[in-house]
Amino acid sequence: MSRDIDSVLLEYDTAADQPGGTKLADWIARYPEYQDDLIDYAYYNFVFQKGESYRRTDAKAAGYLTLAGVVRERMMAEGLYAAGRSADPLKGILIAARAQSIEPPELARRIGIGLPVVIKLDRRLIRPSTIPVELVSRIAKELQAFVSDVSAYLRRPLTLSPQANYRASSAPQVSAAQDFLDALNACADVSAEQKEFWKNESGVVLGDTE
Amino acid sequence: MRGTHALLRPLTRDYTREPQVVAQILTMQGLEDSEFWRRVSLENHLDPDCPFPESLVCWIREFMDRGDSRRAWDVVTALERRVARIVDRGLTRVYDLRQDQIEDLTLDLITNLYHEWLSLEPPHEFWEIRFIFCLKRKLISHVRRFIRDRDIEVDLAGGIQSAADAEDPLSRLSDQRSIDTENAAIANVALDQLGYPLNRAFFLYHYGELTQEQIAKVLGVTERTVRNWLRKAEDLLEIRRSQEGYIQ
Numbered sequence: 001m002s003r004d005i006d007s008v009l010l011e012y013d014t015a016a017d018q019p020g021g022t023k024l025a026d027w028i029a030r031y032p033e034y035q036d037d038l039i040d041y042a043y044y045n046f047v048f049q050k051g052e053s054y055r056r057t058d059a060k061a062a063g064y065l066t067l068a069g070v071v072r073e074r075m076m077a078e079g080l081y082a083a084g085r086s087a088d089p090l091k092g093i094l095i096a097a098r099a100q101s102i103e104p105p106e107l108a109r110r111i112g113i114g115l116p117v118v119i120k121l122d123r124r125l126i127r128p129s130t131i132p133v134e135l136v137s138r139i140a141k142e143l144q145a146f147v148s149d150v151s152a153y154l155r156r157p158l159t160l161s162p163q164a165n166y167r168a169s170s171a172p173q174v175s176a177a178q179d180f181l182d183a184l185n186a187c188a189d190v191s192a193e194q195k196e197f198w199k200n201e202s203g204v205v206l207g208d209t210e
Numbered sequence: 211m212r213g214t215h216a217l218l219r220p221l222t223r224d225y226t227r228e229p230q231v232v233a234q235i236l237t238m239q240g241l242e243d244s245e246f247w248r249r250v251s252l253e254n255h256l257d258p259d260c261p262f263p264e265s266l267v268c269w270i271r272e273f274m275d276r277g278d279s280r281r282a283w284d285v286v287t288a289l290e291r292r293v294a295r296i297v298d299r300g301l302t303r304v305y306d307l308r309q310d311q312i313e314d315l316t317l318d319l320i321t322n323l324y325h326e327w328l329s330l331e332p333p334h335e336f337w338e339i340r341f342i343f344c345l346k347r348k349l350i351s352h353v354r355r356f357i358r359d360r361d362i363e364v365d366l367a368g369g370i371q372s373a374a375d376a377e378d379p380l381s382r383l384s385d386q387r388s389i390d391t392e393n394a395a396i397a398n399v400a401l402d403q404l405g406y407p408l409n410r411a412f413f414l415y416h417y418g419e420l421t422q423e424q425i426a427k428v429l430g431v432t433e434r435t436v437r438n439w440l441r442k443a444e445d446l447l448e449i450r451r452s453q454e455g456y457i458q
Contacts (some may be wrong), residue, residue, distance in 0.1 A: 009343075010343055039418075043410060067316050076280075141287075144251075
């Protein structure tokens with residue numbers, strides 16, 4: 001009875017990992033119908049493990065994680081695997097952080113931005129279309145929140161300081177929010193390395209996933 | 211959240227989950243929410259609390275099965291961090307890919323991975339059995355498809371094919387592995403740079419231990435063509451050996 005390709009390749013993979021390995025020629029002779037798959041599997045396994053890196057990781061390029069964030073947001077928003085709305089959406093970044101016993105300075109340290117930027121994010125004083133997806137993922141991880149909830153929170157209309165006392169019949173409006181990189185560059189407690197990192201991450205931002 | 215639901219859907223194909231994966235899933239079922247998600251977010255596989263990727267795929271499908279796609283996606287988010295390094299590193303070792311091509315390939319790969327992790331269909335059950343094997347298979351199939359498309363373009367341009375057609379009488383190799391240690395070291399790192407089909411012929415001959423006759427048969431060419439390819443590959447590696455400054 002003919003075996004399926006997965007089980008043949010898995011058996012080859014297991015045998016190749018044993019001390020002394022295994023002879024590819026024997027496998028091709030045993031399963032001639034899968035010779036192309038066996039050859040390519042063996043070849044790329046070798047290249048991935050022992051091959052030369054032909055290029056350094058381009059800091060400005062979108063790597064797997066950045067692209068994964070884009071794909072995830074899109075697939076969560078629509079299609080077969082779309083996620084429903086949360087029954088308990090994020091009430092605030094700082095509120096959620098404190099619920100995890102994380103003080104704001106510690107949150108800023110963990111996600112690699114300055115405290116003033118964290119506070120601006122919490123108040124939605126940063127323009128969502130300029131916020132890197134990688135930053136949203138980091139915030140979600142620290143808050144143990146859904147990435148989609150964090151991005152939805154950051155996209156809500158901006159708010160002003162709760163200490164501000166406005167005598168108005170409707171919620172006060174602010175004319176313009178700030179770009180993420182501008183906020184970061186204006187922040188004194190962010191290192192040059194961190195600024196450079198986020199500058200490179202700014203290629204894929206929340207705006208790209210809308 | 212997790213304790214009242216039957217766990218571990220029976221697999222419909224002739225597969226069995228590893229016992230340690232089953233034990234881990236059952237352990238995670240009894241955890242408090244905060245501890246469960248703490249463990250899901252762990253990335254260091256040396257940490258004894260760090261779940262196997264097979265366990266995470268199982269949890270993704272458990273949540274999908276219950277209609278809780280949001281939690282399923284959170285497990286996906288944790289899993290993607292563990293996959294990223296493997297994929298990024300692997301792709302840097304494939305020769306002659308432009309950054310935009312890498313991004314296209316990666317986007318296609320990710321979309322495909324997410325579909326298969328979230329799917330409850332039997333053909334995708336194997337992710338719960340051998341995750342790393344499945345990942346390698348998936349990465350190889352995407353690279354192979356991409357590279358084959360590229361190599362066909364090269365063949366049409368006449369570069370490699372013309373080298374195979376006319377045999378250099380001085381290029382005949384005896385049917386024995388004569389590669390020396392130094393050249394073997396160069397070949398290890400420069401193999402993919404040879405391009406298809408020289409890289410396959412060289413790999414099959416020196417690492418797969420196939421004879422020139424066997425290589426001719428599997429690649430569907432004459433032995434003379436195989437000899438020319440091997441000679442050409444060694445010439446290119448010799449040039450490579452004499453060069454300096456390639457990226458380690």
